[in-house]
Amino acid sequence: MIMNSAQRALDQLRSTRVWKSIFRRGPARTNRTRSLAVFGNLFLHVLPVKVRDKSLRVRATYYLGSFSFFLFLLLSVTGILLMLYYHPAVPQAYRDMKDLRFVVSNGVFLRNLHRFGAEAMVIAVFWHMFHVFYRGGYKPPHQFNWVVGVGLLLITLFLSYTGYLLPWDQLAFWAITVGTNIISYVPLLGQPMRFLLLGGHQIGENALLRFYVLHVVILPLAAVMLIAIHLWRVQKDGGLTVKEDHEREK
Amino acid sequence: MSEKNRYEAGFGSDAQKEPRRIVFITKKTSAKVKGEVGRQVMSYPQLILREAIAFEILTIVLVVIALLWDAPLEQLANPLLTPNPAKAPWYFLGLQELLHYFPPIVAGVLIPGLVVVALVFIPYFNVNIQGEPLWANHPRRRLNLFLGCIVVLLVFFGIYHAWTVIIPTVVISGLALTAYVPAAGRGRFLEFLGSRPLSWWVMTWFITVAIILTIVGTFFRGPGWSWVWPWR
Numbered sequence: 001m002i003m004n005s006a007q008r009a010l011d012q013l014r015s016t017r018v019w020k021s022i023f024r025r026g027p028a029r030t031n032r033t034r035s036l037a038v039f040g041n042l043f044l045h046v047l048p049v050k051v052r053d054k055s056l057r058v059r060a061t062y063y064l065g066s067f068s069f070f071l072f073l074l075l076s077v078t079g080i081l082l083m084l085y086y087h088p089a090v091p092q093a094y095r096d097m098k099d100l101r102f103v104v105s106n107g108v109f110l111r112n113l114h115r116f117g118a119e120a121m122v123i124a125v126f127w128h129m130f131h132v133f134y135r136g137g138y139k140p141p142h143q144f145n146w147v148v149g150v151g152l153l154l155i156t157l158f159l160s161y162t163g164y165l166l167p168w169d170q171l172a173f174w175a176i177t178v179g180t181n182i183i184s185y186v187p188l189l190g191q192p193m194r195f196l197l198l199g200g201h202q203i204g205e206n207a208l209l210r211f212y213v214l215h216v217v218i219l220p221l222a223a224v225m226l227i228a229i230h231l232w233r234v235q236k237d238g239g240l241t242v243k244e245d246h247e248r249e250k
Numbered sequence: 251m252s253e254k255n256r257y258e259a260g261f262g263s264d265a266q267k268e269p270r271r272i273v274f275i276t277k278k279t280s281a282k283v284k285g286e287v288g289r290q291v292m293s294y295p296q297l298i299l300r301e302a303i304a305f306e307i308l309t310i311v312l313v314v315i316a317l318l319w320d321a322p323l324e325q326l327a328n329p330l331l332t333p334n335p336a337k338a339p340w341y342f343l344g345l346q347e348l349l350h351y352f353p354p355i356v357a358g359v360l361i362p363g364l365v366v367v368a369l370v371f372i373p374y375f376n377v378n379i380q381g382e383p384l385w386a387n388h389p390r391r392r393l394n395l396f397l398g399c400i401v402v403l404l405v406f407f408g409i410y411h412a413w414t415v416i417i418p419t420v421v422i423s424g425l426a427l428t429a430y431v432p433a434a435g436r437g438r439f440l441e442f443l444g445s446r447p448l449s450w451w452v453m454t455w456f457i458t459v460a461i462i463l464t465i466v467g468t469f470f471r472g473p474g475w476s477w478v479w480p481w482r
């Protein structure tokens with residue numbers, strides 16, 4: 001009873017002129033309006049209008065790609081909130097961490113969300129890649145989307161790595177020291193590359209600022225672009241691969 | 251052929267509304283390899299709803315974790331006070347473990363570089379697109395080749411005493427070898443192993459080694475990168 005009247009009220013709302021002017025359609029009651037709901041919407045139109053119901057099963061993807069994407073969204077929101085309390089300066093950055101813990105309401109919670117979300121995203125992206133491999137999701141015509149994926153993997157790792165320095169505590173400082181020392185082993189280009197990344201020979205204020213700019217501007221922008229291409233290509237390549245597609249006939 | 255007339259000239263305006271499907275069957279992939287497309291459903295609401303549920307589950311789990319545990323924060327960074335051992339973020343600890351055995355140019359540059367190149371090239375090796383089992387054709391020749399490769403790898407790892415790499419390599423190649431004996435009627439697991447293609451074995455080996463190196467680097471390495479038991 002209540003459901004019915006709620007449904008009717010919603011349908012009535014969706015039939016109003018204002019609703020239609022915003023969403024360019026009435027209630028999604030027919031397949032035509034359901035299609036319009038997808039390709040008439042800037043954000044949804046990277047998705048296909050129809051999907052194979054095999055590819056909707058949990059076992060088909062474990063929603064790992066979706067989880068990677070949602071983690072990126074959550075990290076963007078919590079990251080922007082963290083930016084309100086953070087200065088990329090030595091030693092103010094560390095004091096900001098202390099303030100998040102002791103002064104800002106729910107500051108620890110916010111930082112925890114961002115930190116654990118980041119760890120989860122690294123795991124989700126790796127797992128997604130391996131799962132795509134095992135179901136043959138890289139085979140024609142999906143080859144290029146796999147390459148886009150490798151780009152996303154590198155960006156995800158680099159995002160996590162640049163974020164690691166920002167708290168400016170012992171953990172951050174020495175982890176980045178270990179990592180950037182490896183760069184200097186690259187023949188010829190090693191030293192210049194390390195200098196470019198750190199803005200000097202030591203990890204100091206310049207390095208913190210560069211890592212910050214990479215972490216909050218350059219890498220997220222690159223990630224947004226590649227994710228958009230990635231999702232759109234899933235649709236253009238004709239939808240997802242499910243395991244049976246490449247299993248051999250017995 | 252009774253429908254023939256419907257598509258003749260004169261009904262031209264109609265023809266556009268009745269699209270016909272043309273199928274190309276190329277030599278590379280047999281038409282059989284691609285399974286049935288099966289039933290299709292509308293993304294809105296079927297897909298959107300599931301994605302929304304996935305998002306909610308993720309958010310709830312993450313919030314619970316963030317309420318139960320706190321992100322680490324140590325003392326203010328001090329360039330003069332080197333912790334022992336200094337560890338990279340956990341996802342690079344596999345590399346750091348390799349760095350312990352191999353010269354830096356191999357562990358720090360060559361291996362990660364080759365891994366990235368290999369990943370990029372995976373979809374462009376169209377050698378075994380149907381996924382034939384490793385031992386399906388020319389089993390003798392393949393066995394010799396396989397054993398040769400394993401011996402070369404093990405000798406290389408052995409020179410550097412990289413035993414956290416050697417152990418998983420021996421285990422995985424051992425499993426691949428048990429699959430050499432025809433598996434029919436030897437149980438589901440062995441039959442499964444027997445049906446796996448080479449690419450599956452290589453990837454599974456890679457993932458196993460990577461996970462073991464990461465776990466060892468994270469929990470089992472102490473001062474001077476010596477072996478420690480995490481529960482001691």
Ligand code: HEM
Pocket residue numbers: 061062063064065066068069072125126128129132135136137138142145146147148149150152153156227230231234239240241242
């Ligand atoms: C930020 C990282 C990433 C995001 C947000 C992302 C997102 C997605 C989503 C939502 C899908 C469709 C659903 C699914 O398979 O779960 C997908 C499919 C796919 N992803 Fe990713 N992905 C990421 C990283 C990667 C990586 C690292 C690879 C591999 C190197 C990859 C390769 C692919 C391929 C080939 C497909 C199509 C699979 C098929 O046809 O079955 N992606 N991705």
